[in-house]
Amino acid sequence: MNKRLMILGTNEYQNPVIIRAKELGYETHVFGLQRGEIGENTADFFHPVDILDYDRLWNECQKLHPCGVVSICSELAMHPMNFLLRKMGIPCNSEWTEKISTNKYLMRQVMKEGGIESPNFILVTENSAIEDIYAATSEFIYPLICKPVDLSSSRGVFKIEKKEDLKRALDYALGWSKEKEVILEEFIEGPEYSGESIAYKGVYKLLAVTEKHTTGAPHFVEIGHRQPAPLTLEMLKKIEQILYKAFATMKIQYGAIHPEFRITKDGKIYFMEIATRMGGDCIGTDLTPLSSGYDFMGMVINVCCGKAPDFTKIYEPKLAENHYVMNQADFDEFNRVRAEEPEIIWRYSTMKPISDRPVLRSADRAGYYITIR
Numbered sequence: 001m002n003k004r005l006m007i008l009g010t011n012e013y014q015n016p017v018i019i020r021a022k023e024l025g026y027e028t029h030v031f032g033l034q035r036g037e038i039g040e041n042t043a044d045f046f047h048p049v050d051i052l053d054y055d056r057l058w059n060e061c062q063k064l065h066p067c068g069v070v071s072i073c074s075e076l077a078m079h080p081m082n083f084l085l086r087k088m089g090i091p092c093n094s095e096w097t098e099k100i101s102t103n104k105y106l107m108r109q110v111m112k113e114g115g116i117e118s119p120n121f122i123l124v125t126e127n128s129a130i131e132d133i134y135a136a137t138s139e140f141i142y143p144l145i146c147k148p149v150d151l152s153s154s155r156g157v158f159k160i161e162k163k164e165d166l167k168r169a170l171d172y173a174l175g176w177s178k179e180k181e182v183i184l185e186e187f188i189e190g191p192e193y194s195g196e197s198i199a200y201k202g203v204y205k206l207l208a209v210t211e212k213h214t215t216g217a218p219h220f221v222e223i224g225h226r227q228p229a230p231l232t233l234e235m236l237k238k239i240e241q242i243l244y245k246a247f248a249t250m251k252i253q254y255g256a257i258h259p260e261f262r263i264t265k266d267g268k269i270y271f272m273e274i275a276t277r278m279g280g281d282c283i284g285t286d287l288t289p290l291s292s293g294y295d296f297m298g299m300v301i302n303v304c305c306g307k308a309p310d311f312t313k314i315y316e317p318k319l320a321e322n323h324y325v326m327n328q329a330d331f332d333e334f335n336r337v338r339a340e341e342p343e344i345i346w347r348y349s350t351m352k353p354i355s356d357r358p359v360l361r362s363a364d365r366a367g368y369y370i371t372i373r
């Protein structure tokens with residue numbers, strides 16, 4: 001097998017896989033629009049091609065004859081990646097799995113039918129009459145939350161404390177949604193986690209559990225993550241069982257999986273959503289290898305080349321944390337750590353100027369730094 005690897009996407013969250021692939025001896029062919037992103041320079045070969053132009057992409061792929069096609073954290077890039085893998089005859093998730101894993105409403109339906117405990121939920125569209133929504137949710141227990149079915153990164157997410165706020169929240173979420181479809185569901189109280197996992201031929205392995213911190217209500221933008229999450233062995237076993245059952249319900253077969261869930265006071269596990277890609281925000285690229293020792297990116301590359309993932313550990317497991325810089329106080333803390341404890345900084349991003357505008361989505365954050373202890 002040759003070692004020419006096609007990589008879709010060029011931004012800073014995709015860049016670590018370009019670097020990892022090079023370390024593993026692959027010749028990296030990176031595709032994306034020419035926009036001055038970091039991956040354009042780190043790639044061995046940059047191909048300025050729109051990754052949503054499927055015909056052009058498949059043409060280039062046939063010329064290149066790569067051994068595989070990879071993308072890691074991007075929902076956008078996951079679709080063309082699977083399209084190419086199917087064309088090349090490399091096993092990947094089905095179109096059905098791809099569809100339900102990128103639609104929050106279909107996902108809830110499939111999970112409910114598969115016997116996975118879920119909050120009550122309904123679909124709301126632009127044409128839904130508010131009286132009908134009140135009627136359909138009359139048994140729901142407030143607070144509720146509404147989310148565009150088709151977006152990610154907390155865009156359009158809104159927590160609703162009382163019935164009087166429902167319409168305004170739905171209008172907000174509908175305004176964001178591309179399909180003008182929103183899921184309205186009961187809000188689950190409890191700390192939030194994600195379980196970074198890999199699938200190969202429908203066999204699953206949970207590599208690390210991430211503890212998540214968000215800005216909280218109403219928009220829940222992620223402000224930091226920690227691995228390993230402080231959980232008992234008994235709880236970890238329970239998480240593993242429920243995760244694997246949910247993955248099977250969604251017929252997930254191949255590649256990275258990023259399930260997000262909350263654990264309630266009485267120890268019940270409820271999913272927020274399950275993505276068939278790596279967790280963004282450096283969770284898959286940095287925290288998972290640092291805290292578990294496993295070469296998560298190497299595994300994803302293996303699977304995207306039609307090979308079994310390699311479970312050899314590459315690091316001594318550590319406590320790994322990602323800190324987002326949202327305001328001046330965070331920035332001051334970053335500077336303090338840089339000055340006083342430089343040895344615990346694994347890496348940090350470029351920092352955008354701190355802004356006074358509210359943080360409504362992930363892209364509004366100024367930057368981040370990752371520490372290990």
Ligand SMILES: Nc1ncnc2c1ncn2[C@@H]1O[C@H](COP(=O)(O)OP(=O)(O)O)[C@@H](O)[C@H]1O
Nearest residue numbers: 145151152153154155157186187188220272273
């Ligand atoms: N049913 C729910 N109960 C409690 N919190 C929720 C619920 N659904 C979503 N959230 C919160 O909103 C965040 C974003 O929702 P999510 O479904 O993960 O959408 P996104 O694709 O934007 O990440 C979650 O990480 C969580 O903090």
Ligand SMILES: [Mg+2]
Nearest residue numbers: 153260272273
């Ligand atoms: Mg999410």
